[in-house]
Amino acid sequence: MRLVARVAAAVSIRPRCHRGRLTAVRRRTPDFRKTPKTCKPHHSYVTRIQLRIKDAMSQHSADQAPTPTSAAAVATVAKRRDWWRDAVIYQVYPRSFADSNGDGMGDLEGVRSRLPYLRDLGVDAVWLSPFYASPQADAGYDVADYRAVDPMFGNLLDADALIRDAHELGLRIIVDLVPNHSSDQHEWFKRALADGPGSPLRDRYHFRPGKGENGELPPNDWESIFGGPAWTRVTEPDGTPGEWYLHLFAPEQPDFNWEHPAVGDEFRSILRFWLDMGVDGFRIDVAHGLVKAEGLPDLGDHDQLKLLGNDVMPFFDQDGVHEVYRQWRVILDEYSGERIFVAEAWTPTVERTANYVRPDELHQAFNFQYLSTEWDADELRKVVDRTLDAMRPVGAPATWVLSNHDVTRHATRFANPPGLGTQIRTAGDRELGLRRARAATLLMLALPGSAYVYQGEELGLPDVVDLPDEVRQDPAYFRGAGQDGFRDGCRVPIPWTREGSSYGFGSGGSWLPQPASWAELSVEAQTGVAGSTLELYRAALAARREQPDLGAGDAVEWLRAPEGVLAFRRGEFVCVANTTGESVTLPAYGRVLLTSGEITEADGETKVPSDTTVWWTTA
Structure with missing residues (x-):
């Protein structure tokens, strides 16, 4: 009997074209102790962005924008048709990834300096969370100018250089787009407040008179995702209490009214601006929230947060949103390089999610049902089957994800007892959590479709659950009186080195x-x-x-397996995930390709420990 540890070797693995096996290619270990250097840009242009209003319908940056990315640069990464169907995409939360100037905040130049690391990790694309001009009331998801970079992160020159460098390294860049709401410091909203009741600018948002004898009550009973009412009353220019405006998130994030034509016109222009900059796609924030039910009817439930993602809501997942995305798809398809949209769409079912990825709409939609599933073989199999069955009729790939900037890292979720949801404030059993997280990663990467990786999960980072209140910045934490909004824990800057004041950040x-x-x-x-x-x-x-049966396709062949074990075949590839707390003995399906932990092979059988995933190849 021999002990087999098919975990990653002490050399970097890059695929060579040898059928049925991986060939190791040794490369020099980079010195991660060095602080990222600031690089010179590819070319020069004005970097200071001044805001101005082009007309009453649109906000633009006044200074010269970068020249559009050349067709040759785009072609550098456009080597494979339908690349997004089985792509692995890495989410960068810029303020927590790499800091180039020592101010304690990550920035675009920091991201740019670490692009070689992402290339060597083996991802296909990088998704950047918002870096737009913003007061940062909600970590940049409150945008004041969609065509400018916040000085915290750099400027348009830095964005241009990052995109160009990524393309030269064979990486695509996807940027966040926030169309459901703006910042209350957006020029449209500031002018709407200044102009007072009856201003046509207020029609671009949801302004309503209040209920009650003196309008002292909100227009309806909707609750904010961050806690409290979804309405805030304004003080009018004459100093009197006035209308209310809708904000499904923080008061600093007023919702756009997508029934107003100026809103659609503006965002189509924003899309073209960034496409001309050379980005390869957009992750659409709150993609399910743009269109509200006609008349903004009461929901009639006073525990609305528990319904999110589990029931039909008058402010989420309305059918009218799909016409917006059909118009956007026409624009995207005008550009070369096969650029994509991915939706953040919290829907009650995967069948509803599939509506967002019909052939004339978006390309991908995050599978939050999978993200929310416990580490349980039966439940995982159900959500995998339902997802693949829902996506197949619309011809879209499944899009798997385990962590992101809005949920507790899965190494910590899996360290805790089941049933606690995706926002957890206890560390749990960290050894157990990491073991399960590694196994869950191999399971996810064995499924057909695309996969998203959140920065730091490749290091096995847990959530930081013991942050003191004085450093927290999640608005949901404070609006929920410390009982909700634990997103800061997954946003702690990632470590690059063993030493240093911020571990190389x-x-x-x-x-x-x-x-x-x-x-x-x-x-x-x-x-x-x-x-x-x-x-x-x-x-x-x-x-x-290297393995053609990994990622591609839209189906799995389930194999007989003991209770608590998932086993499936995909061509010449077999994946087994033991989600139980005990070891199981299984037949050897072929040559072991990779495991998340140590296994034992003897006499044609394989002993798979608890919370372990194994990949075999039969080639």
Whole structure:
């Protein structure tokens, strides 16, 4: 009997064209102790952005925009048709990724300096969370100018250089787009307030008179996602209490009225602006929320937050939103390079999610039903089957995800007892959580479709659950009196080195404190270390590129397996995930390709420990 540890080797794995196996290619280990250098731009143009109003319908940056990305640059990454169907896309939360100037906040130049790391990790594209001009009331999801970069992150020159460098490295860039709401500091909203009741500018948002004898009550009973009412009353220019405006999130994030033609015109123009900059796609924030039910009817339920994603809501997932995306798709298809849309769409069912990825609408939609599923074989199989069955009729790929900037990291979710949801405030059993997280990653990457990886999950980072109140910035935490809104824990800057004031994040501190455990979870500590989570991700992504039956297609062949075990075949590839707390003995399906933990092989059988996933190839 022999012990097999098919985890990532101490060398980087890159696929070579040898059928049925991966060939290791040794490369020099990078020195992650160095602070990222500021690079010179490709070309020069005006970097200071001044806001002006072109007319009453649109807001623009006054200074010269970068020249559009050339067709040759786009062609550098456009090597494979339908690349997005099985792509692995890496989410970067810019303020927490890399800080180039030592101010404690990550920035675009920091992201640019780390692009080689992402290339070597093996991802296909990078999704950037918002970096637009913003007061930062909700970490940039309150946009004041959609055509300008917030000075915190740099400027349009930095964005242009990042896009160009990414393309040269074979990476695509997807940017966040926030069309459901703006900042209350957006010029449209500021002018709407200043003009007073009856102003046509107010029609671009949802302004309504209040109920009650003196209009002192909100126009309806809708609740904010961040807690409290979804309406705020304004003080009119004459100093009197006036109308109310709708904000499904924070009061600083007024919702656009998508029934107004100026809103659609503006966002179609914004799309073209960034497409001309060379971006390869857009992640659409709150894609399910743009259109509200006619008349803004009462919901009639006073515990509305529990209904989110589980029931039909008058402010979410309305059928009218699909016409918006059909118009957007026409614009996107005018551009070369096969650019894409991905929807953040919280819907009651995967069947409703599939409506967003019909052939003439969006390309991908995050599978939040999968993200929310517990580490349980039966439940996972159900959501996989339902997802593939829902996506197949519309010809769209499934889009799998385990973590993002809005939920507790899955290493911590899986460390806790089931039933706690996606916002957890306890650390749980960290060893158990990491073991399950590694197994869940291999399971996700074995499924047909695209997969998204959130920055730091490749390091096995847990949530930081013990942040003091004085450093927290999530508005939901404060509106919920500390009982909700724990998103800061997954946004703590990631560690690059074992040492330094911010573990290589930058030359100074970091905007959220990092725990001491970050040192041994850093990129430097894990690079080249057999069995590390980072090397597991690198090996898995290399195998995914090498094995044609990984990622492609829209079906799995389920195999007989013990209770609590998932086993399926995809061509010459077999995946087994043991979600139980006990070891199981299974037949050897072929040659072991990769495992999330140690296994034992003997006499044609394989002993798979608890919370472990194994990949085999029969080639």
